[in-house]
Amino acid sequence: MSFLYPWFLLGLAALALPLWLHRLERQSAERRPWSSLTFFREAPQESVRRRRYRYFVLLACRLLLLALLAVLFARPFVDAGSALAGSAATRHLVAIDTSHSMAHGETWARAQRAAEAVLAGLRGGDRSQVLAFGPGVRVLGGPTSDHGSWRGAVEALAVTGARASYGELSEAVRTLAADDAAPLHLHLVSDLQRSAVPARFADLALPAGTELEVHDVGAPSRPNWCLESVKGRLRLHGDGPAELHVTLAGFDTAAAVRHVELRVGGRVAGAADVNVPAAGRAVVRFGEIAVPRGYSRAEIRMTPADDLPADDVFFVGLERTDSAPVLFVRTPADARAELYYRTALLSSAAGMFELQAVTPEAAQTLALERFAFVVLYDIARPPALLESRLRGFVEGGRAALVVAGPQVARQKSAPWVTGSMVDSGPRERPLHASAPSAGPMMAGAGERVADVRFHRYLRAEVPDDLVHVRLADGAPLLYEQPLGAGRLLVLTSPFDTRWNDWPLQVSFVPFAAASARWLARLDAAPVPLTVGEVLDLGAGHDRGSSVEVIDPDGRRALGLAESVSGRRVTLARAGFYEIRRPGLTTQAAVNPDVRESDLRPLEAETIARWQATGHAAPAARANADPERSKRDISPRVLWWLVAVVLVESTLANRYRRG
């Protein structure tokens, strides 16, 4: 115990006062003379002893009262870590694996029984806390001595389709132990999957002084087949058929023939019997798959199902789209730039985009909603109607590429661009660009952009995190400008060969294609996602536009508040998620983590090494966060003071009457 204001402890000198007063009282009692004790009967011994006892109790109360008062003023605090380290109470962490593999056979039922048995066997003086891991680690509540209170929480837990990570669990235990130096006892209730071990064994390290007790609830024999992966073009343009390659994997399995069936939009699109070798893999090809336009839900199912049926199904989305229309707004003088851009798109993404070039005046009357994105080429001041409609178009979730050129240089501003844009003027020595952290809009062009020579550009003040490509003098060349829920790219130098030679360089084509895909949101191919992944709902979602996420069961995955302000959603189940934005609805196929299908257990040696990481002396973690571990115990001292005052008053009153 330490004190914030230790000089108040000088008040302990006041302890001399009751000592002196009691001493006087004792002396006067002892020295009172009397003529003769003939007529006094000697008091019974117990009476004298009782009086002495009362005397000392009363004196002790008064001394304690003054001492507590001095201690209270000195503001005592204890190092929570050291205080708890001294106690024999153990903190039990019951970590329950809720990953996908726990759905194998009766594993989950055994896990719940094991967890309840562990909690029922804990000592009354110890504290317990229940963690669920997979996905991530969830702490179900604060530590408590009422071990029975966890029963409902354990029963309410359910298996997820996500992956467990013993590395994440160990990290969570280390965090929990940082502010508590009590001895830790980690009860791991899991099927002890080998695949849950992190790549670095050091990530498994437990806090010093932690006892790891393993409760293996996995089945003794754990053969498992699964659909490991699906490969093929999931986004189609034009009318050609699709082709998928499905990989089957067996873990601890005997050689067997498995039947695989592909359904697209609920209709059987193909089926095959596959010979899967013992503990091996096999690939089955489904060709000539007829895919209708739009997004189609495809489901690949392996039969007969085994004890872990969820990984015998694989969900995948197939999308067939028409060419995405792109509106290129330019003045008549910029026809060459349109030519360069159109050519680049046609050569790199055949059939994906269809370019329509118009003047600003003509663009005012067009239905913008049918365009994937808009290129505003060197338009400093578009007509008001167009500017207003384009703003709504972008803020509503669509996209635009603003290219700054001579017109913008004259006006020193561009639509929706924050701040002024200043003409650098013609440079005798051209600048080169670099894209050290180029985003998806520069895919394939990032390194090659260094070959481009820029003679002139527009300077703009932009936060670093929004810049994707910079010129050699640090001026931003390509950057993002936040605008509602949409995507807005700004290029500070035109591509018409007057200010630079980019259209003539090889990096221009991949730039045009990648940026177009990104702006049209075609960069996110319908790749199957994994349970437990977090889906980014997009920047600018917090600007007021709502988004709705429907899970595979048809229920909303986001609450009302989250649908407006939430930026991410955790994909908790396998199946198809539907993400509804204003004017744009996308879907995502989600599957269990394939690593969960490998049910082979950890080797005993690995478990022993893991347990050994917690056997070090626990001294190291006591000082992890000294400020945080300081606990003010003044309230406790105050309660003691009140109690002592009551006892002293009661005793003094009783003794006086007696």
Add this chain to the structure above:
Amino acid sequence: MSGTRLLDASVLAQISSLDLVAKTVVEGFLTGLHRSPAFGFSQEFAEYRPYTPGDDPRFVDWNVYARTDRVYLKQYQGETNAALLLLFDASASMGYGSGPVTKMEYARFLAASLAYLAVHQRDPAGLVVFDEEVRVFVPPSLRHGQLPTLLAALEHAQPSRRTDVERALNGAARLVRRRGLVAVVSDFYDPPEHILRALAPLTGRGHDLVLFHVLDPAELDPGLREPVRLEDMETGRHLEVGPRQVAEYRARLRDHIDALRRAAGDRRADYQLLDTSKPLDAALREYLRRRERTG
């Protein structure tokens, strides 16, 4: 200052001279008596008696000798030639006092006053100072200088040692052969049966006996409100005493006083309980009443 006020022991304690104290007491007392019809006291002539060797020649009636050629002594009313022997307890317990006057001082004033009164009535007065044995003995006498001797002996008496009334009275009985009045001034912290045994030789020889039982008001009513540790002034013994024991103490003291009073009555002796906070007149009245009865 009234006479009664002068009999107050706390007032007398401020007078340094015991002689003056005795004079003040007796004269104040006698002044009071003149106003009281209860007691008759005078120096009127009563009779003549033949001279015997040892009589004070000052009391010879020379007129009668001239007429009859016989030597007679003049005797007055109330004069009985009864010697007064004061038995003065000087044990350590007599040194106790809760107020301005200790029992020893009170007893000293009383003895001095009695001696003064006796001498001025032509009674031989003597003194025995005792504790557990006789320390000082002044035989009763009417000779000149007897009173200063008595007062000096009283002044030198200091509380010390334990008390043993039985032993002291036995010793005194052997010293006093002439019949007279024996006044015992003590706090009588002895068992009543011992005191009774001690009184037997005195009463058996025809002495008139008066017991002056001197007690401090705190002894009569110890007002203890909380437990205290008492130390016996004679034995040095310590005792834890609480309020609950006071009631028992009072009862035992009351029994002791009653026993003393009964014992005195059985021996045809008088018993007078004196509270040191009260004036001395009660004691003097008792002396005169007893003397009158003896005469």
